[in-house]
Amino acid sequence: MPSFKIYRGVAGLYDYGPPGCAVKSNVLAFWRQHFVLEEGMLEVDCPCVTPDVVLKASGHVDKFTDLMVKDEKTGTCYRADHLLKDFCKEKLEKDLTLSSEKAAELKHVVAVLDDLSPEELGAKLKEYGITAPDTKNALSDPYPFNLMFQTSIGPSGLLPGYMRPETAQGIFVNFKDLYYYNGNRLPFAAAQIGQAFRNEISPRQGLLRVREFTLAEIEHFVDPEDKSHPKFADVAELEFLMFPREEQLSGQSAKKIVLGEAVSKGTVNNETLGYFIGRVYLFLTHLGIDKEKLRFRQHLPNEMAHYAADCWDAEIECSYGWIECVGIADRSAYDLKAHSEKSGVALVAQEKFSEPREVEVSFFPNIWSLLLGEVEFNVCTLGKTVSIKKNMVSISLEKKKEHQRVFTPSVIEPSFGIGRIIYCLYEHCFYTRPSKAGEEQLNVFQFPPLVAPVKCTVFPLIKSKEFDDVAKEIAKSLRAAGISHIIDITGTSIGKRYARTDEIGVPFAVTVDSTTNVTIRERDSKNQIRVNTNEVASVVKEVIDGQSTWADIMWKYPAHHTAPTANEE
Numbered sequence: 001m002p003s004f005k006i007y008r009g010v011a012g013l014y015d016y017g018p019p020g021c022a023v024k025s026n027v028l029a030f031w032r033q034h035f036v037l038e039e040g041m042l043e044v045d046c047p048c049v050t051p052d053v054v055l056k057a058s059g060h061v062d063k064f065t066d067l068m069v070k071d072e073k074t075g076t077c078y079r080a081d082h083l084l085k086d087f088c089k090e091k092l093e094k095d096l097t098l099s100s101e102k103a104a105e106l107k108h109v110v111a112v113l114d115d116l117s118p119e120e121l122g123a124k125l126k127e128y129g130i131t132a133p134d135t136k137n138a139l140s141d142p143y144p145f146n147l148m149f150q151t152s153i154g155p156s157g158l159l160p161g162y163m164r165p166e167t168a169q170g171i172f173v174n175f176k177d178l179y180y181y182n183g184n185r186l187p188f189a190a191a192q193i194g195q196a197f198r199n200e201i202s203p204r205q206g207l208l209r210v211r212e213f214t215l216a217e218i219e220h221f222v223d224p225e226d227k228s229h230p231k232f233a234d235v236a237e238l239e240f241l242m243f244p245r246e247e248q249l250s251g252q253s254a255k256k257i258v259l260g261e262a263v264s265k266g267t268v269n270n271e272t273l274g275y276f277i278g279r280v281y282l283f284l285t286h287l288g289i290d291k292e293k294l295r296f297r298q299h300l301p302n303e304m305a306h307y308a309a310d311c312w313d314a315e316i317e318c319s320y321g322w323i324e325c326v327g328i329a330d331r332s333a334y335d336l337k338a339h340s341e342k343s344g345v346a347l348v349a350q351e352k353f354s355e356p357r358e359v360e361v362s363f364f365p366n367i368w369s370l371l372l373g374e375v376e377f378n379v380c381t382l383g384k385t386v387s388i389k390k391n392m393v394s395i396s397l398e399k400k401k402e403h404q405r406v407f408t409p410s411v412i413e414p415s416f417g418i419g420r421i422i423y424c425l426y427e428h429c430f431y432t433r434p435s436k437a438g439e440e441q442l443n444v445f446q447f448p449p450l451v452a453p454v455k456c457t458v459f460p461l462i463k464s465k466e467f468d469d470v471a472k473e474i475a476k477s478l479r480a481a482g483i484s485h486i487i488d489i490t491g492t493s494i495g496k497r498y499a500r501t502d503e504i505g506v507p508f509a510v511t512v513d514s515t516t517n518v519t520i521r522e523r524d525s526k527n528q529i530r531v532n533t534n535e536v537a538s539v540v541k542e543v544i545d546g547q548s549t550w551a552d553i554m555w556k557y558p559a560h561h562t563a564p565t566a567n568e569e
């Protein structure tokens with residue numbers, strides 16, 4: 001729901017209502033189980049308010065910008081690249097008179113969008129006659145707009161700060177303590193779930209581009225000289241849609257690739273990156289994301305930061321097209337080095353050698369490298385400036401024993417936009433159930449039990465004190481087993497009650513049609529079984545915990561072949 005709705009809302013801010021909140025909490029619980037617990041990650045929880053110095057070091061203060069244009073008359077702001085991209089895409093899709101040269105030009109513009117300077121972007125907007133979408137007024141020249149919400153910390157106004165645009169920086173600045181906590185051993189991963197804030201220029205597409213959202217991030221620290229992963233074999237045989245750089249550049253589409261092959265051929269830079277791609281695939285498909293609408297797209301060279309070794313986005317197809325939901329990047333040592341430099345605290349790891357190693361060290365290596373470039377330079381020493389020439393320097397190599405290697409770890413970062421995942425999940429799980437002639441069609445959310453906001457409903461078949469009491473007893477046992485449920489003793493027709501719960505995706509409905517045995521109905525198959533009243537909670541729990549499938553349960557218990565009542569559906 002739009003936040004602050006009674007005051008007409010604010011673009012890009014949304015509330016989760018009760019079912020949405022429950023879905024979100026289930027998605028996050030599974031994220032914790034699948035990543036934090038199963039991988040033994042170190043979870044942290046850092047503040048959203050972040051002092052300027054941290055985000056200055058990370059580069060966000062100077063570079064976390066999008067190019068913006070303004071409607072010259074109304075002042076409405078737009079993202080310049082989005083206007084240009086939308087224009088090109090619309091022309092390519094709808095203009096049947098487009099020449100092949102023009103089509104190739106427009107495709108090229110879309111491909112190099114991230115490389116365009118403000119001036120080049122402005123020139124293209126002018127060349128194509130692009131105006132403000134709502135008013136058709138002229139647009140200003142593009143200029144960079146920093147997406148961070150600025151604030152000041154404390155009453156003096158002297159300590160500038162920002163609302164964090166990502167959670168990752170909280171982990172990087174804690175590297176030293178986390179490394180120590182992990183027994184000074186690599187590799188290890190830290191994880192954080194929290195709110196991120198981005199003052200998006202033009203929030204759009206509901207939960208897909210908002211100004212405050214939940215991020216779940218992992219920073220996996222690894223030795224840059226050994227990016228193998230001990231559990232890679234667990235995911236190596238997975239086969240799914242991948243969209244490597246070469247395929248994108250040569251105009252092909254995504255294709256099914258075995259992950260192990262993508263890594264061994266070097267399409268994916270290293271095993272650890274590949275391992276996380278596999279784990280993200282398992283996470284998303286387990287949640288209920290359709291395998292055929294999920295692909296891993298490699299970043300093109302112009303999309304990647306200069307320091308990144310390789311990046312892949314998990315993109316999910318929904319009615320808005322293919323949407324980046326998880327970014328998985330090998331960020332090399334960039335972040336830790338940036339914070340080491342700014343803070344003066346060495347964010348490094350050590351590899352202790354079992355035997356000391358003899359190494360040759362060159363004396364004066366920096367001057368040597370400068371002189372190799374035939375550079376003459378001045379050195380200021382003891383108040384005097386001395387001009388050093390190449391022939392004045394001799395290089396000596398010394399032998400030295402080293403007991404350890406000190407290095408800055410590389411970081412592999414999977415970053416999950418939880419709202420985007422949930423939105424795509426809603427689309428993939430939604431369908432309209434055909435109805436009998438003349439009846440209203442029924443909307444169903446086919447959520448897997450894992451994410452369903454409510455796991456079970458309990459209905460007495462008819463209004464009677466006896467059945468109500470049994471329903472209350474069953475509800476009590478569900479409560480004790482920690483199973484979320486709704487008890488509906490309104491007495492409306494069973495069909496209507498099923499329809500209501502299908503609409504919010506409740507997977508199981510228990511109909512109390514006797515005082516000893518009751519009917520459990522599964523939402524998607526509409527199959528029903530008979531169980532004893534005191535077995536309900538354990539049967540439902542078995543399925544929602546993933547120990548058994550509904551098909552397994554159907555084998556174990558007698559089927560209820562007729563609907564509990566004629567007006568069921």
Ligand SMILES: Nc1ncnc2c1ncn2[C@@H]1O[C@H](COP(=O)(O)OP(=O)(O)OP(=O)(O)O)[C@@H](O)[C@H]1O
Nearest residue numbers: 200207208209210213324325326327415416417420
């Ligand atoms: N404005 C937003 N609203 C909702 N989710 C977002 C938003 N911006 C980013 N995300 C989510 O956070 C994840 C990690 O953020 P990252 O910085 O990699 O995104 P990004 O590349 O800036 O996204 P985009 O290019 O779509 O703006 C993304 O994969 C996405 O799922």
